[in-house]
Amino acid sequence: MDINEYLKKKERRIAKRMVRLRDVSVFDFNYVPDSPLLREELKLVIDALVRYEKTGIANNILIVGSRGCGKTLSLRYLQELFRARGMTIHYANCRLTNTSYKILAHLLRVRARGVSFDELAARFADTCQHKAVVILDEVDLLSPKDRDKDILYFLSRSTSNYMTILLSNNPGWATGLDGSIQSSLQPEHIFFRPYTVPQLADILQSRAREGIRIATGPTIKEIAARTAKHANSDVRIALKTLYYWALEPGVGLGDNFERARRDVVVDVVRSxxxxxxxxxxxxxxxxxxxxxxxxxxxxxxxxxxxxxxxxxxxxxxxxxxxxxxxxxxxxxxxxxxxxxxxxxxxxxxxxxxxxxxxxxx
Ligand SMILES: Nc1ncnc2c1ncn2[C@@H]1O[C@H](COP(=O)(O)OP(=O)(O)OP(=O)(O)O)[C@@H](O)[C@H]1O
Ligand SMILES: [Mg+2]
Known part of the structure; x- marks a missing residue:
């Protein structure tokens, strides 16, 4: 078989398998479903946002939960929801913007150079003199070089009463915070528990409805049970297993689960x-x-x-x-x-x- 023949054969095989999928994009980890599963703990966040919307009195929040328990998805979803109601609600991921300075530059949408943090902060305060929510995702990834974590101090001390929502999968992160930041931020701690088997099955079921043409039978429940037992309920692993299962009919569920787990683990270990x-x-x-x-x-x-x-x-x-x-x-x-x-x-x-x-x- 020459290269061309091999390529064509491979193409035909993949095209045949793709027929089993309705929409591959729902398996992208950044995909935001129309109606995510509402976990009980998220109600506390929604309540705090509504209170802030009505009274302008900020209640800062620190959400902690293990990998793949829906922190980012839930908050990005709420961001869209509250934006549509007219609220100013910013989002920054500290993996990508990992210093106080970079975060402010990102929020201001400027490529700041040669300007001090204080000048940027003054500019932000100037452009945003009303209530606003700032979500800092993966806050534990703020660079250790950013020792004073000025952004937290700035947000919590602002006269505009900004509300800060911090997300982290590191339960120990807050204990390392400087005393003065702790006392001005005083975040309410909300713990996102690992999803239960029925919750995982619900999430998988709605993704399967959107993304897969073939009937899933008992597979959804089996993936949910495996993910809860062996993968700390990380939804990413569950979704990837479902994707492989739909795409690779000849491979057993156990093997697809291990493959998904390996893919996701490699990403985590790398970071x-x-x-x-x-x-x-x-x-x-x-x-x-x-x-x-x-x-x-x-x-x-x-x-x-x-x-x-x-x-x-x-x-x-x-x-x-x-x-x-x-x-x-x-x-x-x-x-x-x-x-x-x-x-x-x-x-x-x-x-x-x-x-x-x-x-x-
Ligand atoms: N409640 C939910 N409804 C629908 N999909 C969900 C839900 N929770 C999580 N997911 C899906 O699971 C995947 C992981 O979720 P997410 O990225 O929000 O996790 P995370 O808690 O932010 O993890 P990390 O700590 O690694 O940042 C995403 O693809 C997301 O769409
Ligand atoms: Mg996240």
Whole structure:
């Protein structure tokens, strides 16, 4: 078979499979459905926004929830909804604009150079002298170089009473905040619980209705159950499994789930810093007690010339890594007391590849 023949054969095969799909775009992770599933905790956010809309008294909010639990989607949806009601509501993702300065420049839609943060802040205050909501997504990814987190201070101290909504999948993030920011921001903490199996099934069902031509039968429930049990209810993994299942009729659901999980895990591991990569590597030797993993982590830090986290910080990172679906933390009975154990939830080869890339060995 020559190259042309091979290409044509491949094309025919893919075209045949694509017939099973009605609309591929609904499987894009940035797709916003017309009517997302309403989780109970979101009502608290809606209530606060309505209160602000009516009274102008701001109630800042910090939403914490694990990966793929719908934080971004829910808030982007509310942004559109409240915009249509006439409210000024801004959005910035701190992964893309990772300093206070860049965020303000982004909100002002300017390419600021040679202007100080204070000047930008004054400009923002000038152009926005009325109530406005600012959503800062993935706020834990604000650069460590942005030590004072001026944006939070500015928003919470404004005389225009801006309302700030912060989103994070890192439960420990707020504890590292400066005392003066904490006291002026005083955010209400709202925790988005991992979706339950019926909630996941609901989300999958409505996506399947829009995106798939073939009947799904019991598959939706099976994907939902697997995702809740093995992927910390990350909807991305559920959606990708459904997509592969629709596209690859000959492959079993288990294999499609593993493939989806691998795709998503690779994306998450790629975004981690070196310290977290080393913590994962230290935890890769099967289920072990957290204190033993910490010892291995310290040894790895010496080997890779990294400054290790303190034990307390290491513990916060373990919780964070669990919220990303990369580790499983459990309380196990040892003698008469309980000890925390951890294990990886994904194949260590993925990690090794990134360690090689980052540390070159
Ligand atoms: N309530 C919902 N209704 C419909 N789709 C949802 C819902 N919640 C999440 N999804 C889908 O799941 C995927 C992940 O959601 P989202 O990006 O909002 O997660 P997240 O909590 O922001 O995750 P991360 O912590 O990684 O930023 C998206 O494709 C989104 O469309
Ligand atoms: Mg998000």
């Amino acid at each position: 981690l810093n070196e310290k977290n990569l080393l913590i994962l590597k230290a935890g890769a030797a099967g289920e072990r007690q957290a204190k033993d993993v910490y010892e291995s982590y310290r040894r790895l830090c010496i080997r890779y010339r990294e400054e290790p986290y303190s034990y307390q910080h290491f513990h916060t990172s373990l919780t964070y890594l669990q919220s990303l679906g990369l580790t499983l933390l459990m309380s196990t009975k040892v003698n008469r007391s309980f000890a925390k154990t951890m294990q990886l939830t994904f194949p260590v080869e993925i990690l090794d590849e990134f360690l090689r890339l980052r540390f070159g060995q």
